[in-house]
Amino acid sequence: MKKKIYVLLFAALVSAPLAQAQTKKKTKAKVKTEAVIQEPEMERQVVNYTVESGESTAEIFARTITAADLSKYLHVLASDEFEGRETGQKGQKLAAAYISNFFRENGLIGPVASNPGNTYYQKFNLEQATWKAAALKVGKKQFVYQKDFFLFGDAPEQPTQQLDLVFAGYGIDDKNYSDYRNLNVKGKTVIVLAGEPMDKAGNYLISKSKEASPWGADSRAKTRAATQKGAKNVLVIESSEANLQKSMEGLKHWLDSPMIAFPGKDRRNPTIFVSPEVGAALLNTSAKKLQAYQNKISESGKPVPSEFKLATGVELQTEKVRSPLPTENVLGFIEGTDKKDEVIVLTAHYDHIGMDPTKTGDQIFNGADDDGSGTSAIMEMAQAFMEAKKAGAGPRRSILFMAVTGEEKGLLGSEYYTSNPVFPLANTVANLNIDMIGRTDEKYAGNKNYIYVIGSDKLSSELHDINEIANHQYTKLELDYTYNDEKDPNKFYYRSDHYNFAKNNIPVIFYFNGVHEDYHKETDEVDKIMFDKMETITRLVFHTAWELANRDERIKMDSNKK
Incomplete structure (x- = not known):
């Protein structure tokens, strides 16, 4: 423990409020005070x-x-x-x-009278959830969790969902560039491309520099925009298989750890990150045609309507096992x-x-x-x-x-x-x-x-x-x-x-x-x-x-x- 200091000679100082003390000028004179x-x-x-x-x-x-x-x-x-x-x-x-x-x-x-066993603890229960099963099915093809795709976030109450898809390009909603104009995404799973489009000079379109804007740096801005517009899920197509694997490796600790939340709280559906192969299957196209679409955006410098006819019969399984998790805040009061x-x-x-x-x-x-x-x-x-x-x-x-x-x-x-x-x-x-x-x-x-x-x-x-x-x-x-x-x-x-x-x-x-x-x-x-x-x-x-x-x-x- 820190040394306890009992000041013996501070009567005058103790009575002085801070506001008054702030107006005083320090002098070079010093007073030595003994403390035990x-x-x-x-x-x-x-x-x-x-x-x-x-x-x-x-x-x-x-x-x-x-x-x-x-x-x-x-x-x-x-x-x-x-x-x-x-x-x-x-x-x-x-x-x-x-x-x-x-x-x-x-x-x-210890001010927590409701916990007489330890009045410094404010105890409460959380709930931890671990994946029981996760699977993504497109038509007759089944994709493997943490190989072809991963989920980041919580899991909804329903263990299996039929996904109603809509494609929103790069998922950007910026004042000078929006993929959401005339697009209704309410209650749907929004598919977006990872990253940010670039111009012919190799600059990012939104930031207009070699450094990506928040829209391209990670998925948070895209997830936020889609959710605010009423999307049920957000599905991100990674730019390459290597990038998907790199993301999974970096997030492995979180992907393998239980999700923790308050019991019974409304749960936000997870963001789904998929490989280009899965993305092409969802868009009913090929990786080559998907790349050609991205090239058109770079050439035009603005969103380009797609001609993709999205897959039907897409099923997402996100089932978790839930158990109580007690924890506590620690409170000390003066x-x-x-x-x-x-x-x-x-x-x-x-x-x-x-x-x-x-x-x-x-x-x-x-x-x-x-x-x-x-x-x-x-x-x-x-x-x-x-x-x-x-x-x-x-x-x-x-x-x-x-x-x-x-x-x-x-x-x-x-x-x-x-x-x-x-x-x-x-x-x-x-x-x-x-x-x-x-x-x-x-x-x-x-x-x-x-x-x-x-x-x-x-x-x-x-x-x-x-x-x-x-x-x-x-x-x-x-x-x-x-x-x-x-x-x-x-x-x-x-x-x-x-x-x-x-x-x-x-x-x-x-x-x-x-x-x-x-x-x-x-x-x-x-x-x-x-x-x-x-x-x-x-x-x-x-x-x-x-x-x-x-x-x-x-x-x-x-x-x-x-």
Whole structure:
């Protein structure tokens, strides 16, 4: 556990609110303050604790947030012993116990009265589903799962479907290029070609460059467009047999793992990826004629109506076996003082994607950055706020520190909490969510002094300003709002746990270092984490939370951006 600091001489500082402290100028004069440090199973010791004159109370306790402590927690969370922290599995349970014990030993309250066995756990049941059978039949020809095609996503309730097909070219719905003009796809299985058409110069038609647009980079934009137009299924014809095999190899861990969801929840039909041979059979054509059709699009630079007469008697079998999967969010609570009924929620997901026993060598996805880094950060902030409380500088508003489960399966833990809140959502002031803060992405290679900030101005301009001021005053990071743009194709605003709070009109900030080469790979290891970067970002979140918890007025909802 982190050393417990009991500050002896902070009477004047403790009484100073953050807003006042932010206006003070620091002087070179320093006051040395003695602090007693206690640690279980260690001798008591006395150290010098230096406080700069004019330093705010928030700064005093922010400096208890250290790279060394963050490293200590993360080395446990991302250890092989925790087996990749797969939702509902042994490693996730070990991580939950570690986090709850940390909260308990540091004096946080377990607020879940409905679970008297462990009031730090918010328990709930998910459902895991494994493939019992998967088959695709076109006329009399049967194609083999994970050879000729694969399914990515959940399975519908009906185990066998007759597919009503419609062909939508490349499946693009861009303002200057749309395959959906005059095309009704409601209730049908939409067949689309993978990738993006290119012009004669070898540039992609949509991006008009050598780099594919989001329409060509992967299938998500195409699946989203078809689904929004009412399609029942989406079927993607890969550009080559080699590409299909490469995709299956890269996704093998997910294809072989159970799908996890809430019991009885409406299930989205899977996206079906097929080889060119299967695609030609579905379109009742040959691979040569299909290539000729694609060449026509490249030559014309716009969608071309097809003359394909689609196959009939197409049958998809997608049957799964379902079983219950218990899991838990881990909650630690610090009660406020005069505004204790209002709550700030700090979140990070402690689950990851587990293990892949089919791999040779390293089989464990340790998830050091994703999101062991964020989980370590909320643990460290919980301890810092508790030290403040012990010194008489506890927060005015209450703070809930929550390590959520099931994020990798679709933001399930945060969805469960916002549907079954321990504290009323109406009393929840804001959610600060931390997901990956220990690495750099390609854009910032060699520069650790940044963080992507997402969602801060979507519902409250005051929240945005508070974070900006805290950064300017204390941490001086480059705050990058690239992914806050609604037009950004990555749609990160919708892809972490803060979104379930935002859906309930609770102002949010998502802190994120961007995607790197080890994202969702077994190489996301502790030895690649930049703990000094983690320390700075954690202090920024701490300062923002401190101001939210201690200001006189609750932040206002004054915007409704997408």
